[in-house]
Amino acid sequence: MSSLNNFTPTGPTQREETLSVHSQAESLRGATEAPFRRAKPAAAREMLKDVGLRVGSIVALVFAWWVTSLFFPPTLVPRPWDTFAEVSAIVSTGNFFIEMGSTLRRVLVGFGIAMVVSIPLGILMGTLRSLESFFEPPVILGLTMPGLIWAVLMIMFFGLTETSAYAAVAVTIFPMLAISIWQGTKAIDKDLIDMSEVFHASAWSKVVDVILPQLVSHLLAAIRYGLGLAWKVVVVVEMFGFSNGVGYQVVRGFNVFSMKTVLAWAITFLVVMIVIEFGFIGWLERSVTRWRPRVEAWRR
Amino acid sequence: MAYVHVEQAVKSFPREDGTDMLVLGGVSFDAKERGITCLLGPSGCGKSTLLNVIARLERLDQGYVEIVSNHGESGTRLPQLGYVFQDPRLLNWKRVEENLIFALRGMDVPRRQWDERIHTYLGLVGLLEFRKQYPLYLSGGMRQRVGLARALVIEPDILLMDEPFSKLDQLTARKLREDTLEICARLQQTALLVTHDVEEAAYMGDRIVIFSARPAHIVEVLDNPFSPLERDLDDVRFIQFKKQLLQTVLNLVKEKEEA
Numbered sequence: 001m002s003s004l005n006n007f008t009p010t011g012p013t014q015r016e017e018t019l020s021v022h023s024q025a026e027s028l029r030g031a032t033e034a035p036f037r038r039a040k041p042a043a044a045r046e047m048l049k050d051v052g053l054r055v056g057s058i059v060a061l062v063f064a065w066w067v068t069s070l071f072f073p074p075t076l077v078p079r080p081w082d083t084f085a086e087v088s089a090i091v092s093t094g095n096f097f098i099e100m101g102s103t104l105r106r107v108l109v110g111f112g113i114a115m116v117v118s119i120p121l122g123i124l125m126g127t128l129r130s131l132e133s134f135f136e137p138p139v140i141l142g143l144t145m146p147g148l149i150w151a152v153l154m155i156m157f158f159g160l161t162e163t164s165a166y167a168a169v170a171v172t173i174f175p176m177l178a179i180s181i182w183q184g185t186k187a188i189d190k191d192l193i194d195m196s197e198v199f200h201a202s203a204w205s206k207v208v209d210v211i212l213p214q215l216v217s218h219l220l221a222a223i224r225y226g227l228g229l230a231w232k233v234v235v236v237v238e239m240f241g242f243s244n245g246v247g248y249q250v251v252r253g254f255n256v257f258s259m260k261t262v263l264a265w266a267i268t269f270l271v272v273m274i275v276i277e278f279g280f281i282g283w284l285e286r287s288v289t290r291w292r293p294r295v296e297a298w299r300r
Numbered sequence: 301m302a303y304v305h306v307e308q309a310v311k312s313f314p315r316e317d318g319t320d321m322l323v324l325g326g327v328s329f330d331a332k333e334r335g336i337t338c339l340l341g342p343s344g345c346g347k348s349t350l351l352n353v354i355a356r357l358e359r360l361d362q363g364y365v366e367i368v369s370n371h372g373e374s375g376t377r378l379p380q381l382g383y384v385f386q387d388p389r390l391l392n393w394k395r396v397e398e399n400l401i402f403a404l405r406g407m408d409v410p411r412r413q414w415d416e417r418i419h420t421y422l423g424l425v426g427l428l429e430f431r432k433q434y435p436l437y438l439s440g441g442m443r444q445r446v447g448l449a450r451a452l453v454i455e456p457d458i459l460l461m462d463e464p465f466s467k468l469d470q471l472t473a474r475k476l477r478e479d480t481l482e483i484c485a486r487l488q489q490t491a492l493l494v495t496h497d498v499e500e501a502a503y504m505g506d507r508i509v510i511f512s513a514r515p516a517h518i519v520e521v522l523d524n525p526f527s528p529l530e531r532d533l534d535d536v537r538f539i540q541f542k543k544q545l546l547q548t549v550l551n552l553v554k555e556k557e558e559a
């Protein structure tokens with residue numbers, strides 16, 4: 001028995017008294033080995049299976065498309081390979097890069113504006129009760145407003161300028177971003193704020209070192225969802241009479257009733273989306289959550 | 301040189317049903333200057349609450365806490381507190397050394413001293429080789445030691461420790477108690493150490509303040525007859541003292557039950 005005596009007037013000792021020699025050894029040696037290293041071959045096999053499933057799902061989709069196209073005239077449902085040929089034509093003429101570039105720029109600028117406004121506002125709403133009460137109604141109302149209406153309003157206000165595209169994107173996704181940052185801020189750990197107070201952290205350090213890192217997963221979810229919304233709005237804006245951008249090309253396809261063109265542009269669009277989603281955002285997520293051991297034991 | 305005086309501290313928390321639960325029922329004591337004061341009391345009696353009050357994270361309903369720190373010729377400034385929380389409270393997204401830097405920057409320690417300080421205090425808690433590691437890759441006990449290093453690294457006027465060893469295995473805890481005692485003695489550190497472990501109080505405390513169960517009041521304050529260097533865990537006289545202290549505590553409990 002250990003010689004430790006606990007001072008517990010209400011009942012028997014509360015702390016387990018065990019002579020734990022093993023944990024001493026563990027604390028000396030344990031973490032010198034790299035943590036959470038999986039056996040190599042198993043990891044490779046997992047990954048292969050994962051990629052296989054993803055590719056399989058796309059192949060199945062194309063197959064279903066092909067089967068459908070057998071029952072309809074090509075003007076209504078073009079064959080997959082005809083459409084793919086159109087895609088490669090679009091890409092090889094260099095047309096694609098110009099149009100996609102304009103669209104991307106509109107999305108990113110609008111998105112950037114929305115981010116810059118919603119991060120501070122969301123944090124303030126999560127911190128100050130009075131600001132929360134004041135901004136909650138407009139933010140909730142903004143969330144329910146359809147992007148199409150914003151697009152119309154902005155074009156009427158700014159005319160057919162780049163500004164209207166930026167504004168429409170920013171205004172549409174702003175409420176969604178603000179809400180998730182606001183909710184995330186409300187859920188942060190008060191104990192850590194207390195800690196930062198004890199060590200006299202500046203307001204800036206509290207935001208950057210303590211609050212923002214706790215918002216990372218909220219932010220990432222908001223970015224994913226926000227980008228999805230931004231694409232939808234920007235295409236609508238472009239359809240209204242811009243003379244470039246993916247939305248404009250889609251309208252052109254519509255005017256000559258070429259299903260193939262419309263689909264081809266949609267596909268290029270999807271590919272770019274996927275690259276951004278899995279490439280950029282995936283990379284971003286991995287690099288900002290490096291501190292977190294990946295424990296996925298409970299998933300099958 | 302720093303000085304803590306708690307006078308008639310009263311604090312209650314609101315319950316769910318709207319009534320108030322009295323936690324601190326008029327607590328008064330003086331902390332020992334340049335020494336460790338152990339706050340010994342049963343679980344839930346309000347020890348952490350009292351430390352939070354001293355750290356100005358909570359307000360008292362009545363009474364006051366006086367903290368004075370004098371810095372020779374540089375005059376008097378706000379006292380700097382190092383707090384070892386009951387849970388580690390690390391910034392898990394920052395590496396071990398960045399967690400210490402967070403405290404160093406907050407306390408305006410000149411940047412050129414950072415590296416040396418980090419080296420010293422991480423070495424002290426035995427975590428030098430984990431300097432660049434993220435906290436979630438450390439064991440619970442190691443995280444607690446990072447918390448201790450973070451409080452020490454700012455070389456505070458007053459060190460507040462809330463059961464810093466209770467989650468460690470016995471051997472590590474023993475080693476860390478020895479080290480902490482030695483550091484505090486060497487720095488002549490004024491420290492408050494919360495514990496519910498009688499042996500720890502006897503070993504660590506230059507002064508031992510015994511709390512009653514909630515609502516907490518002070519039942520006894522006694523000064524340790526042994527100086528830090530004399531506290532030999534195997535010395536018969538020291539063992540005798542520990543027994544006495546335990547007996548005192550048990551008697552207090554018994555009196556309470558009979559009353």
Ligand SMILES: Nc1ncnc2c1ncn2[C@@H]1O[C@H](COP(=O)(O)OP(=O)(O)OP(=O)(O)O)[C@@H](O)[C@H]1O
Pocket residue numbers: 313314323341342343344345346347348349350386496514
């Ligand atoms: N923020 C709070 N709101 C309401 N009640 C609280 C709050 N903080 C603490 N309490 C209550 O006050 C009492 C004392 O809590 P405290 O954490 O100070 O105990 P303690 O002496 O540190 O106990 P332990 O040794 O178990 O850590 C407890 O009954 C707890 O439920």
Ligand SMILES: [Mg+2]
Pocket residue numbers: 347348349386462
């Ligand atoms: Mg406590």
